[in-house]
Amino acid sequence: MTQPANILTETLSAVTPVPNERIQKAQAHLDSLTKPQGSLGRLEEIAARLAAMHPAGKPRIHKRGVFLFAADHGVVAEGISAYPQAVTAQMVCNFLNGGAAINVLSRHGGAGVTVIDMGVNHDFASDLALVAKKIANGTGNIRCGPAMTCDQAERALMAGVELAAQAKKDGFDLLGTGDMGIGNTTPSAAILSVLSGRPPAQTTGHGTGIDNAVLQHKIAVIEDALRINQPDPADPVDVLAKVGGFEIAGIAGLCIGAASQNLPVVLDGVISIAGAAIAHRMNPNIGDYLFASHNSIEPGCRVGFDLLSLDPLLDFKMRLGEGTGSVLAMHAIEAAVKIYNEMTTVEQAGVASKSDSFNKTIKAEP
Numbered sequence: 566m567t568q569p570a571n572i573l574t575e576t577l578s579a580v581t582p583v584p585n586e587r588i589q590k591a592q593a594h595l596d597s598l599t600k601p602q603g604s605l606g607r608l609e610e611i612a613a614r615l616a617a618m619h620p621a622g623k624p625r626i627h628k629r630g631v632f633l634f635a636a637d638h639g640v641v642a643e644g645i646s647a648y649p650q651a652v653t654a655q656m657v658c659n660f661l662n663g664g665a666a667i668n669v670l671s672r673h674g675g676a677g678v679t680v681i682d683m684g685v686n687h688d689f690a691s692d693l694a695l696v697a698k699k700i701a702n703g704t705g706n707i708r709c710g711p712a713m714t715c716d717q718a719e720r721a722l723m724a725g726v727e728l729a730a731q732a733k734k735d736g737f738d739l740l741g742t743g744d745m746g747i748g749n750t751t752p753s754a755a756i757l758s759v760l761s762g763r764p765p766a767q768t769t770g771h772g773t774g775i776d777n778a779v780l781q782h783k784i785a786v787i788e789d790a791l792r793i794n795q796p797d798p799a800d801p802v803d804v805l806a807k808v809g810g811f812e813i814a815g816i817a818g819l820c821i822g823a824a825s826q827n828l829p830v831v832l833d834g835v836i837s838i839a840g841a842a843i844a845h846r847m848n849p850n851i852g853d854y855l856f857a858s859h860n861s862i863e864p865g866c867r868v869g870f871d872l873l874s875l876d877p878l879l880d881f882k883m884r885l886g887e888g889t890g891s892v893l894a895m896h897a898i899e900a901a902v903k904i905y906n907e908m909t910t911v912e913q914a915g916v917a918s919k920s921d922s923f924n925k926t927i928k929a930e931p
């Protein structure tokens with residue numbers, strides 16, 4: 566078993582479950598509001614969990630941001646993507662210039678976008694608004710050997726932990742994950758297969774848009790990668806090092822760091838789900854702080870939701886990545902918090918409660 570480095574171990578052990586009594590107390594508040602009990606469905610579930618994460622029991626979202634982790638993948642040499650590797654670096658520049666889908670949706674949703682170079686195969690100018698956490702210029706080809714060393718995997722995890730710590734200092738109270746990396750649906754499917762025990766045929770999808778023939782080849786590549794590397798499902802750092810990616814590790818680290826500080830994280834598509842599944846295998850309490858934003862078309866997502874016991878909030882048939890699902894779901898999460906904080910109670914408004922319907926005399930006057 567790979568023993569993670571000290572600070573990582575300390576951060577992992579600092580993650581405590583969201584107390585069930587606090588969730589129940591928050592639900593009791595929701596039940597006291599002017600609506601039939603449970604009628605706001607999942608908005609209530611979101612609000613109760615967020616309220617319970619806050620020591621004072623009052624949820625708040627003043628500052629939200631998407632953390633977009635970018636990296637390249639050696640396995641693209643196997644022809645598993647519809648696009649060339651150069652697109653990763655080109656899209657990073659597009660994010661920095663504000664022209665990508667995530668920029669539009671984040672402006673619309675009032676979220677900041679932080680772009681992190683975890684391992685893009687390009688040397689960016691040092692004056693760009695890019696967070697430089699580069700571990701290497703892309704991973705190794707997982708069909709031939711490990712993606713990275715265990716030391717690199719731990720450094721990439723720590724980069725995510727550090728970003729979460731900085732986010733807390735900067736006043737963020739809701740974090741979203743995003744990714745960019747041509748080829749990264751391949752390591753994501755590999756990770757989800759290892760952690761779930763499901764065959765790659767059940768976790769692998771069309772990614773950026775490969776046809777059925779290339780999909781069969783992609784599945785065979787992942788089968789080879791698992792046979793050659795033999796990742797140990799009980800050792801998440803080993804899984805990450807053998808068949809993962811630098812951006813996936815950064816996302817896992819962000820989940821660990823955020824959960825250790827009671828910060829909620831909204832997950833995007835299959836790449837974020839794979840990162841979160843690694844973090845969750847390191848400490849299952851982390852799952853209490855996670856929200857699945859949407860049901861990405863990639864089949865590995867469903868496998869990941871089962872591993873994480875998460876139910877996605879939206880089903881918009883999206884498969885872009887970048888954090889686009891995360892920012893969209895933040896609208897609903899903010900709405901849930903407003904319901905919790907701003908609605909009047911039955912008592913304040915003088916509205917009859919359910920049990921009053923059994924009484925003969927209900928005061929109906931306003």
Ligand SMILES: O=C(O)c1ccc[n+]([C@@H]2O[C@H](COP(=O)([O-])O)[C@@H](O)[C@H]2O)c1
Nearest residue numbers: 646746748749750772773834835861886
């Ligand atoms: O978020 C998703 O579920 C998702 C599904 C398919 C593709 N993507 C994005 O597309 C890229 C990976 O696709 P591929 O085909 O190159 O493995 C990467 O940049 C991801 O952000 C993302």
Ligand SMILES: Cc1cc2nc[nH]c2cc1C
Nearest residue numbers: 648652745773885886887
């Ligand atoms: C153009 C393009 C944009 C993306 N954004 C996230 N993954 C992507 C993949 C491609 C190919």
